[in-house]
Amino acid sequence: MSYEGFAYVYDFLMKDVPYEKWMQFLREKKEAYRIKENHVLDLGCGTGELSVRLSKEGFEVTGVDLSEDMLMVAQEKAMEERVRLSLFQQDMSELEGLGTFDIITIFCDSINYLPSPTEVKKTFEKVHNHLKEGGLFLFDTHSLYKVKEIFMNQTYAENEDEVSYIWTSYPGDEPDSVDHELTFFVNNENGLYERLDEWHTQRTYPMNQYTSWLEEIGFTVKEVTADFTNEAPNETSERIFFTCVKA
Template identity: 55%
Template sequence: MAYEQFAFIYDKLMEDVPYDQWVTLVGKIKEQYFLNEESFSILDVACGTGELSVRFAKKGWDVTGVDLSEDMLAIANEKAFEAQIPIPFFQQNMAELQGFERQDCIVIFLDSINYLQSEQEVIQTFSSVYDQLKEGGIFLFDVHSAYKINEVFASSTFTLVEDEVSYIWNSFKGEYKNSIEHELTFFVLDEDTDQYERIDELHKQRTYPIEQFQAWLQEIGFSIVSLYGDEPFLPVSDTSERLYFVCKK
């Protein structure tokens, strides 16, 4: 996954992401499990450009952000600085989290786990999260469902045409079962030259049946306390496109 150029147009493309609904969900979890705590620590893994991290910090929570991309983290640091909120950001692989104090809550949003290309990476990520949580801590993450990978994305084309950013997004079935490859071509306006720059990206995503995620989580030691499908966090159905797992250590 090459985010080096993509980071700078990421926020434009993510304008429809339900960040505020995710903050509300985490807030409900805090009230349910940590109501009597004086502080609430949260590790925002795969934090990207820090959009959620800043929102979390504005709630008064003790936030730390982690991402693999140096460019994403540079933008995240700028956002925190502009908001005058001190948020530490670290460049780490989600499968190799280390060096943090034990957290009350760890989140991995925006189908970031789907970018892991092997079963072992998913297991290592769940184990890494488990090790960084306090006893009784909560792990919350979302993934694309097999339905979305196979029925919504497969052999589909999506387009966007705007003055600043346009793209053509073609999706094809991937190498593995329940996997997809996204070929994206962006045209980004350079305001200095008033010309468009072309950027090509290849993104690979992979998912698994609900039962497989559940088995891995339980083998590591998590109990699954809630499972939702889509926003606003509905019961899971055969056509749920996004799945939300709420797990307790």
């Protein structure tokens, strides 16, 4: 999947995303599981919104993303905020050579962009290899309910002066997957609108499937919660959070 061009409208699309809730989730789990050190690996870091926030709070942050364009935007943000990020372009399922970390995150449903169970399991293995003993692995996924009942056959749109978009979601080819067709109209410096088309696929799995893969690889799944709360998921939960420890 290419993010060329998309990186520069991504933050507009994500402007209402509650990044502070992910930050609070990480703070709470770090304290609860007594993680003393601050070396964080932010996988699927995108344009660096969470990476920059973590760095500003005193974390030593390494960000990884598949998109060079996304990483360029992340670096620009880091420079503007006068923080340091170590940024690498890698596929999270092929992660290598980055050392070990106290906390590894895959937030904002980034794991749902992996196309198959093979890539998900490979990613869990790579995370395990890069995590210190007793370290935390934190990630979230779309629930089956959200994919099947909220996204499917829905259209979203927004019209503003700088950027407008139409976002339509369709059933994907694989089980429990959804295709997102996005068309952006971006106002360029000449006052004309340029069209940008994107097609993204996300796929999710039952909670017990994720847990089985994690335990098979060597993680202890400490908590499975929903929607930025400490409550267990229910049948209408939309975002599932996993808190795992490398035993």
